[in-house]
Amino acid sequence: MGFLLDWLHFCCSSRRKIYYLPRRYKFMSRIDKQISRFRRWLPKKPMRLDKETLPDLEDSDCYTAPFSQQRIHHFIIHNKDTFFNNATRSRIVHHILQRIKYEEGKNKIGLNRLLTNGSYEAAFPLHEGSYRSKNSIKTHGAVNHRHLLYECWASWGVWYKYQPLDLVRRYFGEKIGLYFAWLGWYTGMLFPAAFIGLFVFLYGVTTLDHCQVSKEVCQATDIIMCPVCDKYCPFMRLSDSCVYAKVTHLFDNGATVFFAVFMAVWATVFLEFWKRRRAVIAYDWDLIDWEEEEEEIRPQFEAKYSKKERMNPISGKPEPYQAFTDKCSRLIVSASGIFFMICVVIAAVFGIVIYRVVTVSTFAAFKWALIRNNSQVATTGTAVCINFCIIMLLNVLYEKVALLLTNLEQPRTESEWENSFTLKMFLFQFVNLNSSTFYIAFFLGRFTGHPGAYLRLINRWRLEECHPSGCLIDLCMQMGIIMVLKQTWNNFMELGYPLIQNWWTRRKVRQEHGTERKINFPQWEKDYNLQPMNAYGLFDEYLEMILQFGFTTIFVAAFPLAPLLALLNNIIEIRLDAYKFVTQWRRPLASRAKDIGIWYGILEGIGILSVITNAFVIAITSDFIPRLVYAYKYGPCAGQGEAGQKCMVGYVNASLSVFRISDFENRSEPESDGSEFSGTPLKYCRYRDYRDPPHSLAPYGYTLQFWHVLAARLAFIIVFEHLVFCIKHLISYLIPDLPKDLRDRMRREKYLIQEMMYEAELERLQKERKERKKNGKAHHNEWP
Known part of the structure; x- marks a missing residue:
């Protein structure tokens, strides 16, 4: 019963x-x-x-x-x-x-x-037969829904077609259907972002020959820069960094601020229009108010707290419950575990920092001239690759820790379990993936001191400095390498790993039966030989896309090609996921969901964080603000209200300070005396900072220009954030969550259903009344 x-x-x-x-x-x-x-x-x-x-x-x-x-x-x-x-x-x-x-x-x-x-x-539920057919689908039709999905969705020949979301929902359920609907919407919204980002990059390419700053860097053969590390790093001409100055201009140009504002607005528009799209899908798929009415308690929760029951205020039925003190103690233990794992990530980043400050000197003393002359680039490139390996190794540990902590909390429902597990894994992976990027963007080269008074790590290693062309090139390399490597690795693991596993399984089955021919197994055994869907459902798919969304928005001011890379990856990702679900995985249980869950809140948080980080990247990491201050205050056009390239004449010389070589510390003094440049030992070298010369009243103190630049940076951060947040809130207010036609349809449907139900009940009551009257007359006629 x-x-x-x-x-x-x-x-x-x-x-x-x-x-x-x-x-x-x-x-x-x-x-x-x-x-x-x-x-x-x-x-x-x-x-x-x-x-x-x-x-x-x-x-x-x-x-x-x-x-x-x-x-x-x-x-x-x-x-x-x-x-x-x-x-x-x-x-x-x-x-x-x-x-x-x-x-x-x-x-x-x-x-x-x-x-x-x-x-x-x-x-597991069974697939509806094979996904292949000897006959063409155009002439003989589809054999089953699986075959139809393969031909119209998972095939590479339809990569430019819209997805058959209704068929996906019918075969795999609403939860998977919503994921592919969101992924398709996100990919479509990336088109304008990728186009504008490519335009910003091409603008940098076309204006490269007219950039006064890169011209001065390339022509600065008489400016000798101080060594970037202790002892082994030599003096170098500023003109040696000509290539890096040109590459920096490709990403840090006049269109960068516009693109940062555009991407912040784009993130808001994307989320607001997704809410409208989700509302339409929820209505068409009958998911309106589904979760509140039908969500059930997890069996594990029932088994754990079966002895403690209380009345549900909504249903009025007894159900197991978790005591408040028990819940709080479990949450405290879980939060402590999260904090500890975040500390592990910070420790890993600290190890990368030590690697960078140690190896820059090693590469500077390398035998190969190519590496010796590009010691900073070699250090950054190898550090990024090592960081990527650490990221992938720690991800395995994070998954087990997050699962342990989530089960320890004993969530009441499946959605609560998923939300708790999702939030932990996102925090772990986000900090793991972006911590090194935050270090390069906001800390690299900011606290190094100056020649003669360098700040050191553990009073031993001199902190790493930025390249003479700026720190933005390091940030671009970090983002480009991590993004490309991670997306390539994810695509291989999503498709290559199941293909190899399924091939190996089929090979073992043929060996067990002692034949190399194709064996006709029943459908349940064919599906059993496929790979099971991971235990966390769509978590890995969502997490990959959310982290990519973070890369696309958080530091997009430093890497405008990120939306283009994300778009190209997602066009492949949709078909990879479709092919994987249809051909390589067992059929997952068709689950219902009315939205993408906690991921939407995470997307909103990333959108807010992106405004803050891009403001700091433009103000601190790039040279946009120092150039603007020079053009309006110290350049040849000072006081005239102009800021063209002619106003940037002399900027490079004004942004470099002078250091007397005899003031070097003993452990910082380079082995070379710089005589290879002019035939005589050098007396002075230059470095990136705004400090007084050694012969001034306050040697190596900050100049007035430094304070002007600092004030302009702080003012820009405040103005940029407030302006963009106002635009975001205005857009959120102007775009309603429900389309007008959908709202009218819902009201009309509710009215008609109430009317129909009323008429049906009235008809039933009238019918019963007639039957009672008929029965009453019959009894009356039988009365003696």
Whole structure:
């Protein structure tokens, strides 16, 4: 009896077709009419899905409502065997198996426990046959939904087509369908960001020959720079960094500020329009108010707190609960674990910093001239590669720690468990991935002191300085290498690893049967030989894209090509994920969800953080503010209100300070005396800073220009942040969460359903009254 009640409860959560009435009401605005006219001039199917190959999955001329056996006469049932689709049937079976008692005992409940103790090896719904067919889908049609998904979604030949989201939802469930809907929306929104970022880069390319700063750097053959490390680093001409100055201009030019503002606004527009898109999908897929009505308690929570019960204020039924003191103690232990793991990440970054300050001297004394002359670039490149290896190694540890801490908290529902686990893993991976980038952006070269009074690490190693062309080149290298390596590694692990594993499994099966021929196994055994979906569902897919979103927005002012790289990766990512789900993975259980969960809040947090970081990157890391101050205050156009390239004449010389070589500390004094430049030992060298010369009243003190630049940087950060946040809030206010036509349709549907239900109940009552009257007359006629 308990199984039947569970089944009926689950059936009630499945919305089914009720009444044949028009559901879609057309509210075509002027914009829609203009778009429809414009589409007539386009090719017929440039990116459209070939809908003639897709079946009519759902009737569009009917309403839906939660199924109830008491009102079964209201529902349209053509065939009771197909009334609930395959995905819903799988959920019903899984719901029962999760809560069945297989042995009398305290915790002898559910299929998950049988899987954990090894009684069963696996449990999964079956695919609907093979994804391949000998016949063409255009001539003979699709064999099954899996074959149709492969041809219209997972095939590389349709990479430019829209995704068949309704078919994905029908086959894999709403949760996976929402992921691919979000991924497709995110990829589509990357097109304008990638175009503007490429424009900023090309603007730097086209204006490179007219850049006065890079010209002065390339022509500065008489300016000798101080060594960037102790002893082994030689003196160098400023003109030797000509290439780096030109590369810096490609990313740090006049369009950088505009692009940073654009990306901050873009992130807000992306999130606001995704809310509208999600609302439409939730309405079409009958997910409105689903979670609040139907979410259930985790079996593990029930087993742990089965002895403690209290009345649910909503349902009025007794349910297990967790005491407040128990919950607080578990949260404190979990928070301590998170803090400890973040400290581990910071320790790893500290190790990378030590590596950088130690190896820069090693590379400066290297035998090969190529490495010796580019010691800083070699140090940065190797440090990034080592950092990437550390990131990948720590990720394995983080997953186990996050799982342990989440289970320790004992979340009440599955969504609470997922949200808790997601937040921990995101914090770990975000700090792990971006900590070195934050160090390079905001700390590298900021606290080194000056020649003759260098600040040192553990009173031994001299802190690393920026390249003579600035610190932005290091930040660009860090972001470019990490982004390319991580996306390449993720793509290999997502597709290459399952392909290799499945090939090896098929090979072992053929060897066990003693034949090299293809064996015709039943469908359950074919699916068993595929790779299972990871235990955390879509977590890895979401995490990869969210971290990429962070790279695309947080430091985009330093690397405007990040949106373009993300776009190219995502075009491949959609088909890789589709191919993996259809061909390489066992069919996952079709789960329901009304949105992307806690990931939306994480995206909003990244959007806010991106405004702050980009403001600091422009103000501190790049040379935008020092150049602006020089142009308006100290350059040849000072006081004239101009800021062209002619106003930048002499900027390089004004941004360098003078140091007397005899003032070097003993451990910092270079081995070379600089006689290779002029034939006589050098007396002075230059370094990047705004300090007084050695013969002034206050040797090596900060100049007035330094304080002007510092004040301008602080003012820029405040103005930039407030301006961008105002624009973001204004956009959020102007863009409603629900489209007007959707809001009207929802109100209309609610009104019609209430009217229909009222009429149906009135009809039923009238029928019962007639029957009672009829029965009453019959009894009256029988009275003697």
